[in-house]
Amino acid sequence: MSLVELLNKPIAELSSAELEQVMAHKRAEERKALDTAREAYQQDKEAYIGQLLDAFKEQAETLKKIKGIAINEGLALNNRIYEINGKTPKEDQKTFTIKNEDDTARVVIDRQERFEFTEEAQVHITAIKDLFKEKFEQRNKGFYALLDSILMRNSKGDYDAKLLTKARLQVRKIGDEALISEFDKLQDCMRVVGTSTYIRVYERDENKKWRDISLNFSSI
Template sequence: MKDVNEMTADELMQLAQEKQQKEKSAAKAAKNKYTNERDAFIALTLAQFSEVSAILSQLKKETIHRASEFRDRAWELQNQEPKDQKQFSIVTEDQQFKLVVENQERNAFNEHAQIAIERIKEILYNKFASRNKAMYNIINDILMKNKSGDYDPKLVAKLRKHEEALNDPEFSAALDELSKSYYVAGSATYVRAYKRDESNKWIEIPMQFSSL
């Protein structure tokens, strides 16, 4: 290769352009390598997630089915008709492992709830805002929506605790209307597995990333 000091201006320009082109090609190759490896990693991980999700879904289905069968057989061993239960457990003979199956209802409020809640807020404001700020703030906090934008499913029960102390017919009437807007939106069945630790306490075997 010709010495740089001996190159003409045109040759130096050509050399600079060649260097710049090589740098661009190297940068493009590095980016392509990154993109290809990233996409391959994501695709592989998604495939693994899908596979594990399918396995867990089938495991849950089979576990609930078999656990329910053993629950029914336990009733039959006592010469009794099996009964539906929202929650039940089956435990090994040595008391070291157990499965808990639980059916939980998902409750919600319909569009009429907001009307009743606004009425309750108005009653509370007129009754307590000026003379019992603490009570007003306590009950007003109960009426706040959660981070998901929903009202607490236990809202009616929490307000009922204050009904006797408030002793206000309008409050009770608004609370009754709120109760009517409460309905069962669905249900879900959960299964949890436990084992004894060294202290003989039940420890749940984690099945969520946040617990691993």
């Protein structure tokens, strides 16, 4: 009896061997359907990732070009207003703002130095953490945990130069000579490795407050 005939035969009339043959066919069909579904999923997944990757790369390149043009033109405008007033821009000028005439939009261009620490920094970081632990852990565990977190590396494996600089200023107010000494030594371990230029655009909202027009994907 052919398979087609078996499939059309009432199940109650099937022998054990015929039933096994029908079940084997059903299992094969299920496996084929599952394989087809997996293959379709795999194709769709690869297409999704590939298309999204290309789109993100294209937009990232576009934004990079926009940033470069915007910064260069902003710097040129900043130089022009100095020239109009018979002045020369300061070479160390790090931040400037350009606003429209009705004060509803502004552009802020900000240059920031990038820092890194020498290997010796770890010695002073460890000494500072030990001093903090000795002085504050028993008195206020929450405060100690906050101080300790300031001296930890960030997700990129770097120390946060800004936080350490702020902490150094606060330590001077405390007046602890041992801490001051270690923070001064840590400060000497910082090296300027370059600068980064940032540009931010703001507009006033319905409450006349400045609102950042963010290009961060997570904020859209």
